[in-house]
Amino acid sequence: MIPIKTESAWRGTADCRACGIxxxxxxxxxxxxxxxxxxxxxxxxxxxxxxxxxxMGETATSLYTLRVGVVKLARNTADGRQRIVRVxxxxxxxxxxxxxxxxxxxxxxxxxxxxxxxxxLQVIQRLNRETPxxxxxxxxRWHRSLKEADDxxxxxxxxxxxxxxxxxxxxxxxxQDASVTTLFSREDMGAMLDLKLETVSRALNAFVRxxxxxxxxxxxxxxxxxxAAQLLSSKTSAP
Numbered sequence: 001m002i003p004i005k006t007e008s009a010w011r012g013t014a015d016c017r018a019c020g021i022x023x024x025x026x027x028x029x030x031x032x033x034x035x036x037x038x039x040x041x042x043x044x045x046x047x048x049x050x051x052x053x054x055x056m057g058e059t060a061t062s063l064y065t066l067r068v069g070v071v072k073l074a075r076n077t078a079d080g081r082q083r084i085v086r087v088x089x090x091x092x093x094x095x096x097x098x099x100x101x102x103x104x105x106x107x108x109x110x111x112x113x114x115x116x117x118x119x120x121l122q123v124i125q126r127l128n129r130e131t132p133x134x135x136x137x138x139x140x141r142w143h144r145s146l147k148e149a150d151d152x153x154x155x156x157x158x159x160x161x162x163x164x165x166x167x168x169x170x171x172x173x174x175x176q177d178a179s180v181t182t183l184f185s186r187e188d189m190g191a192m193l194d195l196k197l198e199t200v201s202r203a204l205n206a207f208v209r210x211x212x213x214x215x216x217x218x219x220x221x222x223x224x225x226x227x228a229a230q231l232l233s234s235k236t237s238a239p
Contacts, residue, residue: 043118053094053108053116060098062118066090069114072188073106084192086145086152087111087172093141099124111184156193159235164193165203166234169213169225179225180216207231 044067047053053064056075071088085106088094097105098121127134155167168189173181183189183204186197193200204220207213212231214224225231 042120042123044115045118046113046115047110049110049112051110051114053110054104054106056104056107058104059102060095060104060121062095062120063098063124064094064108064116064118066092066094067115067117069110069112070182070184071114072109072111072184072192074109074191075106082191083194084188086149087192089175093145096138096142096145099128099138099142111188112182161193161195161199162203162206163235164195165189165200166207166231168193169207169223170228170231170235173225178228181223181225183221183223186220207234 053071054060066088068090071092071094072084073086073088073094074082074084077083088108094108094116095104097103124134124138128138155171156164158164159167169181169183172183173179184192186200186204189195189200190197204213207230208215208223210230212225212227212234214226216222216224
C-alpha cells in the first residue's frame with residue numbers, strides 16, 4: 001500500500017477536502033471516512049497550451065479532473081485529418097473510458113493553460129468498490145459525457161459554416177460571464193466544426209463587422225458577445 005506523499009503537488013488528501021471545485025468533481029460526495037481509502041498520491045499539475053495529457057490508444061493509468069482551462073478531445077479520421085469530438089472545461093473528467101477498457105479513446109490536449117488533478121486508477125477503482133456514493137457519481141459523469149458528446153455532434157457538425165461558427169461562439173461563453181466567449185486557433189475551430197481555416201475566419205470576421213462580436217484581445221481568441229440574439233438567429237436559421 002503506497003502512503004500518501006505529503007510532499008506531492010497536491011500534498012495528499014488534505015487539499016481534496018478543500019478543493020475549490022470539489023462540488024463539481026468526483027469527490028463531491030465523499031465523507032471523511034472515505035478519504036482514508038486513498039493511499040496513493042493525487043497530483044495537482046499545470047500544463048501550457050498544446051500539452052497532451054493522454055494519447056489515444058495509450059494504456060490508461062489515471063483519470064484527470066480539469067480545474068482550470070480548456071482541453072480538446074481529438075481523434076484522427078481514416079484520411080488522416082484531426083476531428084475534435086468534444087471540448088472539456090473546469091469540472092469535467094478526462095479519461096472516464098479507463099474504467100471500462102484498458103486504453104484511452106481520444107487524445108486529450110490542452111487548448112489553454114490548464115490545471116488538472118491526476119487521480120491514479122487504483123484510487124478510483126478502490127473508492128468505486130467501497131464507496132457507493134462515488135459509484136453513483138461515476139455513473140452520472142459517464143451519462144453526462146455521452147450526452148455532451150451527442151449534443152456536440154448535433155449542435156456543431158450540421159448546418160452552414162455561419163451556423164456552426166455561431167453555435168461554437170455561443171457554446172464557449174463563460175459560465176461566469178455569458179457576454180464573454182473564449183475561442184481557439186482557427187485551425188482548432190476548423191477541426192471542431194469540420195470547416196476549413198479560411199471559412200472559419202470569414203465567418204468570425206463577418207460577425208465582427210455586423211456588430212455581433214467585439215474582439216477583446218490581439219490574438220482573436222477572446223470576444224465580447226454584443227448581440228447574442230443575432231448569433232442565435234444565425235444558428236437556428238435555415239441553411
